[in-house]
Amino acid sequence: MKPKSFSETLRSPKNGNDKEPMVATAPTPSRIENLPGQSFMGMASETETEIEQVEGFGLTKPGEADKEMYNRLDTEIETESDYASTLEESGTEVTEEEGESAFARDAFFASYPELYEKSLSEVIIGTDERVRITPTTSFPWRAICALRITAQNGKTFLGTGFLISPRTVITAGHCVYLHAEGGWPRKIEVIPGLNDAARPYGSYVGTSFRSVTGWVSGKKREYDYGCIILPRTSRPGDRTGIFGFAVKDNAYLLNAYLNTAGYPGDKGGNQQWFMVSKAKSVAPRIIYYEIDTMGGQSGSPVWVKVGNSRLAVGIHTNGHISGNSATRIVQPVFTNLQAWKNQGM
Amino acid sequence: MPSATTSVRGVLYKSATGAPVGGAIVMIAEGSYEHPDIAAQTDDQGNFSLPELRVPGTYTLLINYSNESKRLTVNLTKDSVLRIPL
Numbered sequence: 060m061k062p063k064s065f066s067e068t069l070r071s072p073k074n075g076n077d078k079e080p081m082v083a084t085a086p087t088p089s090r091i092e093n094l095p096g097q098s099f100m101g102m103a104s105e106t107e108t109e110i111e112q113v114e115g116f117g118l119t120k121p122g123e124a125d126k127e128m129y130n131r132l133d134t135e136i137e138t139e140s141d142y143a144s145t146l147e148e149s150g151t152e153v154t155e156e157e158g159e160s161a162f163a164r165d166a167f168f169a170s171y172p173e174l175y176e177k178s179l180s181e182v183i184i185g186t187d188e189r190v191r192i193t194p195t196t197s198f199p200w201r202a203i204c205a206l207r208i209t210a211q212n213g214k215t216f217l218g219t220g221f222l223i224s225p226r227t228v229i230t231a232g233h234c235v236y237l238h239a240e241g242g243w244p245r246k247i248e249v250i251p252g253l254n255d256a257a258r259p260y261g262s263y264v265g266t267s268f269r270s271v272t273g274w275v276s277g278k279k280r281e282y283d284y285g286c287i288i289l290p291r292t293s294r295p296g297d298r299t300g301i302f303g304f305a306v307k308d309n310a311y312l313l314n315a316y317l318n319t320a321g322y323p324g325d326k327g328g329n330q331q332w333f334m335v336s337k338a339k340s341v342a343p344r345i346i347y348y349e350i351d352t353m354g355g356q357s358g359s360p361v362w363v364k365v366g367n368s369r370l371a372v373g374i375h376t377n378g379h380i381s382g383n384s385a386t387r388i389v390q391p392v393f394t395n396l397q398a399w400k401n402q403g404m
Numbered sequence: 405m406p407s408a409t410t411s412v413r414g415v416l417y418k419s420a421t422g423a424p425v426g427g428a429i430v431m432i433a434e435g436s437y438e439h440p441d442i443a444a445q446t447d448d449q450g451n452f453s454l455p456e457l458r459v460p461g462t463y464t465l466l467i468n469y470s471n472e473s474k475r476l477t478v479n480l481t482k483d484s485v486l487r488i489p490l
Contacts (some may be wrong), residue, residue, distance in 0.1 A: 208442075214453045217429065217443040233440045237455045239411035278409065278456075280438075324429040324443030325466055325473070354431025354443035354466070379438035 124273030124282050125391035127398070128236075130243035131267050146393050148400065150223070150303030150369055152198045189351050192320055192331040195252035196259050199362070199369045200331060201299040204228055205322040206287075206358065207248035211241025217328045219321035220249060221360040221371065223304060223396060225296035226289040227403030228265065230358030231376045231386070232274035235285035242275075243268050247287050251295045253322065255329050263293040269399055281344040283376045284386045286399045296403075302360055304371040306393050312341045312372060319350050319375055319385075321359030328355050339382050344389055346373045347382040354378070361385040409456045414486030416450040416467065424450030425490055428469035436461035459484070 192200045206218040206228075216237070220230035228249050236242055247268075251260040265287035273282025289295070307315070320333040339347045346361065352375060361373035373385030388396065416425040430452045431443040437458040444452040457463065460481045467474045467488070474490060 210453075213447070214451070215445040215447065216455070217445060231440065231442070233442060233456050237411075238409070240453060240455055283440075324431045325433075325468060327468065328429055328443060328445075352441050353433075354441055355429070357441040376440060377438040378432065378441045380434050383441070384438065 124271060124277055124279065125395060126272040127269060127395055128272055128275045129267070129269045146306035146390060147370065148223075148304050148393070148397055150199075150202075150301045152300045152367065187351055188336075189323070189332040189334045191326075192333050193254055194259075195254045195331050198300045199302060199360075200320060200333075201252040201260060202296070202302055203252070203320050203331060203360065204295075205250040205253040205328065205331075206230060206234060207250070208234055208237075209245045209247070210237050211243065211245055213245075214240055217322065217324055217355040218357045219355065219359040219375075220287065221358075222251065222296040222299055222301045223371070224301055224400040224403040225294035226291070227296070227399050228287040228289065229302075229304075229360070229371070229374060229396060229399070230285060230287065231374060232270045232283040232285040233376065234358050235268040235287060236270045236275050238278060249287060249289065249295070251299050252331070253329055254331065260295050260298055263289050263295060265289045265293075269395075269402075271395060280377065281342075281386065284374050284392060284395075286396075286403075288399065288403050302362060302369055302371045304388055304393065304396050305363075306388055306390055307363070307370075307372050309341050312338050312346060312387075315363045315372075317346070317348055317350065317361050317372070318364060318369075319352070319356070319359045319361045321352070321356035321375065323353035324355035325353045341387065344387050344392075346385045346387045348384070350375075350383055352378055352383045408482065409458050410482050411453045411455045412457050412459070412480050412484050412486065413451070413453050414488055416446050416452070416469070416488050416490055419489035424448065425469055426450060428452075428467055428490075430454065430465060430467050432457070433464045433466040433475060435463035439463070 195201055202222045204220045206220050208216040208218055218230055218234040220228040223229050247265050248262055249265055250258055250262040267288040268285060270285030271282050273279045316335050317338055318335045320331055322328050323332055326332055334350045336348050336350045339349055357376055359375040360371045361375055362369045362371045373387050375385045377384045416428050417423060418425060426446050426448040428446045429443050432439045440456045444454055446452045462479050464475055464477045
């Protein structure tokens with residue numbers, strides 16, 4: 060089935076594109092994750108404006124959609140947030156014997172035949188270009204976590220998250236607050252670097268969750284983000300390293316290579332798969348791309364690699380044949396992530 | 405008519421015996437609307453939920469179980485309860 064045009068999707072007011080024009084070109088400031096042999100095509104965009112028409116506007120008071128909501132606070136020490144003046148929070152790699160070259164050798168080339176694997180046509184946009192990451196014990200792969208979510212009603216779900224502090228796992232809002240499944244989950248098991256049966260960094264159970272009003276009360280896709288704060292004795296980020304995160308403008312995002320990796324259900328949910336692409340477009344609070352994803356990858360980091368830095372710029376949340384998408388890290392999201400990072404130190 | 409989001413519930417069972425299929429992974433492969441990229445896992449009774457779906461709409465489900473997979477396209481409404489034989 061030929062999907063409707065992407066520009067048609069983009070013009071939909073529900074996507075938030077009615078507020079801010081898109082930007083077409085800019086220098087390419089980022090590098091891809093050591094993936095030789097792949098070529099990527101950017102997409103020129105156009106500037107369009109429309110009359111504001113926001114679905115469900117009355118559900119949340121303006122300005123309050125990014126207000127933090129949580130289920131419990133008793134596993135963390137609350138600290139005063141020391142907000143930086145720049146909108147970029149660096150991560151740490153944690154030095155180990157495996158560097159980036161180890162990924163190029165072990166993960167990519169060991170998995171290279173999978174690149175051509177025939178997959179389910181409707182799941183993937185075009186050809187399936189996902190690459191399996193194995194082993195998962197080098198950075199940044201080890202900072203990406205499989206999630207096993209147990210909802211309040213006992214139903215179980217698979218998702219993905221990523222560490223931004225020793226105890227803070229960022230994920231989709233719909234992984235930490237499921238409206239029709241009882242709200243906040245009973246628990247989420249966090250498994251950094253899961254690789255089939257191997258759990259090289261163990262697993263940890265979180266029961267303390269954060270999201271924001273725009274998701275919990277407003278159910279708005281643009282605010283679909285949240286986190287898990289692990290117990291004080293559970294500090295996987297000390298061993299795995301952590302992602303940084305940053306606010307980037309439209310021009311930057313449209314020209315950067317966007318990386319993502321997570322735990323897709325069509326691969327069984329126990330293997331980490333990676334892909335990179337440029338953005339198709341950006342909305343004020345959403346990034347659209349043709350990165351192949353599947354159920355189970357909600358909460359995956361969408362990051363840029365600049366030198367040795369990995370900076371998350373989005374949180375993967377949604378699939379659609381015309382373009383998969385992430386909640387964009389904009390200033391209010393950044394501020395919440397920074398606060399949640401501090402809570403998990 | 406504006407669409408709403410809801411969780412769609414279902415159950416997997418073996419067509420030959422009627423026995424429930426637990427431990428299967430169920431996800432949306434394609435749909436009328438964008439959908440959360442979360443996957444559901446069936447419990448011992450074969451029950452699952454697919455959360456935050458915009459309905460009414462047409463969706464293609466992908467089901468992974470015992471190294472096999474199955475796809476099917478369904479029309480979902482607010483009150484849909486799926487009974488899926490494998």
